[in-house]
Amino acid sequence: MGQIEWAMWANEQAxxxxxxxxxxxxxxxxAQFAQWYFGVYSIAAGVFVCLLEYPRGKRRKGSTMExxxxxxxxxxxxLFGPLTRNxxxxxxxxxxxxxxxxxxxxxxxxxxxxxxxxxxxLLVSVLCGQPHWCLIPRSLKLALQGEPRPGACVLAHLVGMxxxxxxVCCTPSVHWLFPSMSPLICTTALPGGGRGAxxxxxxxxxxxxxxxxTQPAEAQPGLGPTxxxxxx
Amino acid sequence: xxxxxxxxxxSIFVILVWLGMNAFLFVWYYRVYDNREQFFYTRKLLGAALxxxxxPAACLNFNCMLILLPVCRNLLSFLRxxxxxxxxxxxxxxxxxxxxxxxxxxxxxxxxxIHTIAHLFNVEWCVDARVNNSDSYSVALxxxxxKPGETYLNFAEKKIKNPEGGLLVAVTRLAGITxxxxxxxxxxxxxxSTKTIRxxxxxxxxxxxxxFVIFFIGLAIHGAERIVRGQTAQSLIQHKPKIxxxxxxxxxxxxxxxxxxxxxNPPMTWKWIVGPMFLYLCERLVRFWxxxxxxxxxxxxxxxxxxxxxxxxxxxxxxxxxxxIFVKCPMVSRLEWHPFTLTSAPEExxxxxxxxxxxxxxxxxxxxxxxxxxxxxxxxKLPKIAVDGPFGTASEDVFSYEVVMLVGAxxxxxxxASILKSVWYKYCNNATNLRLRKIYFYWLCRDxxxxxxxxxxxxxxxxxxxxxxxxxxxxxNIYLTGWDESQASHFAVHHDEEKDVITGLKQKTLYGRPNWxxxxxxxxxxxxxxxxxxxxxxxxxxxxxxx
Numbered sequence: 178m179g180q181i182e183w184a185m186w187a188n189e190q191a192x193x194x195x196x197x198x199x200x201x202x203x204x205x206x207x208a209q210f211a212q213w214y215f216g217v218y219s220i221a222a223g224v225f226v227c228l229l230e231y232p233r234g235k236r237r238k239g240s241t242m243e244x245x246x247x248x249x250x251x252x253x254x255x256l257f258g259p260l261t262r263n264x265x266x267x268x269x270x271x272x273x274x275x276x277x278x279x280x281x282x283x284x285x286x287x288x289x290x291x292x293x294x295x296x297x298x299l300l301v302s303v304l305c306g307q308p309h310w311c312l313i314p315r316s317l318k319l320a321l322q323g324e325p326r327p328g329a330c331v332l333a334h335l336v337g338m339x340x341x342x343x344x345v346c347c348t349p350s351v352h353w354l355f356p357s358m359s360p361l362i363c364t365t366a367l368p369g370g371g372r373g374a375x376x377x378x379x380x381x382x383x384x385x386x387x388x389x390x391t392q393p394a395e396a397q398p399g400l401g402p403t404x405x406x407x408x409x
Numbered sequence: 410x411x412x413x414x415x416x417x418x419x420s421i422f423v424i425l426v427w428l429g430m431n432a433f434l435f436v437w438y439y440r441v442y443d444n445r446e447q448f449f450y451t452r453k454l455l456g457a458a459l460x461x462x463x464x465p466a467a468c469l470n471f472n473c474m475l476i477l478l479p480v481c482r483n484l485l486s487f488l489r490x491x492x493x494x495x496x497x498x499x500x501x502x503x504x505x506x507x508x509x510x511x512x513x514x515x516x517x518x519x520x521x522x523i524h525t526i527a528h529l530f531n532v533e534w535c536v537d538a539r540v541n542n543s544d545s546y547s548v549a550l551x552x553x554x555x556k557p558g559e560t561y562l563n564f565a566e567k568k569i570k571n572p573e574g575g576l577l578v579a580v581t582r583l584a585g586i587t588x589x590x591x592x593x594x595x596x597x598x599x600x601x602s603t604k605t606i607r608x609x610x611x612x613x614x615x616x617x618x619x620x621f622v623i624f625f626i627g628l629a630i631h632g633a634e635r636i637v638r639g640q641t642a643q644s645l646i647q648h649k650p651k652i653x654x655x656x657x658x659x660x661x662x663x664x665x666x667x668x669x670x671x672x673x674n675p676p677m678t679w680k681w682i683v684g685p686m687f688l689y690l691c692e693r694l695v696r697f698w699x700x701x702x703x704x705x706x707x708x709x710x711x712x713x714x715x716x717x718x719x720x721x722x723x724x725x726x727x728x729x730x731x732x733x734i735f736v737k738c739p740m741v742s743r744l745e746w747h748p749f750t751l752t753s754a755p756e757e758x759x760x761x762x763x764x765x766x767x768x769x770x771x772x773x774x775x776x777x778x779x780x781x782x783x784x785x786x787x788x789x790k791l792p793k794i795a796v797d798g799p800f801g802t803a804s805e806d807v808f809s810y811e812v813v814m815l816v817g818a819x820x821x822x823x824x825x826a827s828i829l830k831s832v833w834y835k836y837c838n839n840a841t842n843l844r845l846r847k848i849y850f851y852w853l854c855r856d857x858x859x860x861x862x863x864x865x866x867x868x869x870x871x872x873x874x875x876x877x878x879x880x881x882x883x884x885x886n887i888y889l890t891g892w893d894e895s896q897a898s899h900f901a902v903h904h905d906e907e908k909d910v911i912t913g914l915k916q917k918t919l920y921g922r923p924n925w926x927x928x929x930x931x932x933x934x935x936x937x938x939x940x941x942x943x944x945x946x947x948x949x950x951x952x953x954x955x956x
Contacts, residue, residue: 181610189600204526210533211571282575283529290596
């Protein structure tokens with residue numbers, strides 16, 4: 178839970194709230210409901226919230242997928258500087274924007290959604306460090322589009338192909354669970370034979386349980402050819 | 410085009426049937442509320458907003474019934490198993506359950522929007538009629554109240570004008586409260602289910618999605634107050650709207666037009682959703698029961714680049730090639746189940762999964778299995794694991810053909826571990842009965858870092874095939890799409906070496922994407938269809954024999 182960037186969800190929620198505010202506002206204004214000017218306000222607030230929340234901020238960990246065409250709206254966000262970058266400010270801004278829309282039934286859903294988004298931003302600001310929105314840098318974005326290329330690390334990759342195996346042999350409890358199976362199944366062959374409790378297998382032994390076709394499979398109830406090879 | 414129809418035709422058919430049902434229900438219920446006599450007076454009050462609210466409500470009933478079914482994975486497995494007589498193509502439709510679930514969810518969102526907007530109009534006009542801010546007919550219709558001799562038509566009770574009146578209706582009537590609550594739940598579920606959140610912050614998606622419980626409870630009681638009013642059947646016999654509607658001032662005074670009696674529609678939604686809710690409850694109980702079955706980790710293998718392999722045993726576990734399981738580790742999280750493709754073959758008596766460590770849960774599992782420690786762990790220290798499954802349509806088709814072409818891209822290569830191992834086991838045990846003669850395997854990925862274990866598997870197969878003098882059984886082509894110039898020069902320098910510099914395999918790695926046209930042509934030319942006997946030859950032979 179500690180690695181969750183709640184701000185990403187707050188962003189999605191705020192964007193949805195903006196759209197709901199716009200829709201509610203259009204209904205109230207077009208149908209000329211009572212006090213429909215709140216509907217006009219709701220449309221304006223919804224458009225502002227959408228423009229602010231559309232550019233997705235850079236994630237702390239991992240690559241970030243930009244929303245389609247967000248680089249144009251990033252300029253708007255940067256224009257307001259720290260005012261809109263800071264999540265504390267965003268939290269209170271969204272709370273303030275949502276209140277007037279609460280006076281109309283048509284827009285009250287937008288109020289509730291925006292208030293929830295504001296709550297999540299507040300949670301992010303209070304609980305997490307660095308409560309601000311970060312721009313996805315262009316050069317980094319190009320690099321993030323692909324996995325890190327091995328390049329000069331190819332040699333290191335070849336040299337460093339060592340696998341550590343944490344082999345755990347079955348304890349007698351498993352024999353109780355699977356009484357029909359011979360305890361031989363659970364033994365990993367040690368170089369030199371014998372049953373080992375915790376036995377490290379060198380990497381060449383990793384696939385020893387595979388059928389080695391040079392050895393014929395002997396019929397034994399409950400065992401396939403694979404486990405015979407472990408005895409050899 | 411023909412291939413597209415063969416591959417996608419059945420899915421498209423299912424979607425069209427579903428859309429057709431939605432369209433039918435919408436039009437049918439629109440016409441019911443737009444044409445039927447019992448809603449004549451309601452239409453006078455509400456206009457077109459009445460049928461426009463009821464039609465999406467019917468579609469919502471239908472879609473809310475459907476949405477729980479695709480996520481009952483054990484039920485789907487049961488259907489898959491019991492329809493073994495049907496072709497794989499039909500059974501494979503069950504694999505697209507999540508896509509269908511998302512489509513139904515979007516349809517629910519759309520109908521919720523239409524339903525809500527229509528009801529906004531209804532509430533506004535009802536309140537206006539109650540406070541005499543409307544046409545005189547609506548005002549007159551709103552005068553009926555629940556008292557001896559009459560029943561109400563207009564559900565707005567208090568004489569408070571808009572917008573406060575509307576807000577009051579929304580927060581004091583059951584339909585209003587439940588409507589707002591369940592719509593909020595729906596919005597929260599949707600915003601936490603977007604791809605970014607689902608892929609990167611699974612817990613947010615999973616726990617928020619459980620708001621569906623509140624959604625369904627609210628949905629079931631949404632219509633309990635019966636505020637959608639229509640004239641009762643008995644009243645329709647005595648008071649015919651078509652005759653009496655103009656004489657509203659004389660209602661109750663003349664014999665042919667007694668005061669009309671109204672009643673609310675009985676709630677219908679619960680009838681649609683009670684079945685799927687029960688099935689889903691059974692599904693969760695089955696998952697819980699399965700999670701209590703004992704699963705033992707017999708081996709934990711750490712592979713390079715943060716991949717671990719868990720080999721496990723469970724009593725009565727049977728799998729097919731290409732299936733996947735859901736795994737839960739209560740030590741890491743009590744509620745989360747995560748899917749992993751099985752990488753072992755059915756011939757082996759354990760089952761294994763390969764897990765890449767990329768997030769909270771996998772990191773927790775990594776630590777719980779003691780992979781971060783250098784020293785070896787005692788068996789009793791290994792965490793308890795719960796396994797649900799296996800699920801998915803098995804890739805058994807591969808054994809029905811002589812020549813197969815397998816293409817795996819990125820992480821999609823994982824099921825092929827199971828398939829290739831199973832093919833190999835079958836080949837070793839009984840090569841003569843195996844129909845499969847040749848496998849062309851294509852593996853496309855940016856780089857092989859995360860799939861070291863798979864490269865090792867191919868290396869082992871290569872060695873074993875050579876030992877058996879059948880190096881041509883498996884022909885594999887690895888395409889690395891994430892190469893750059895420094896790598897290219899390195900490859901060019903080592904081109905003539907026996908083994909490939911990246912994978913260590915005898916067959917060289919290729920760079921960039923494959924040219925599929927060439928590949929298909931080459932394979933087709935190497936495996937032509939057997940020539941059919943020429944009809945003219947047989948006629949010649951018959952002529953010869955007759956002479």
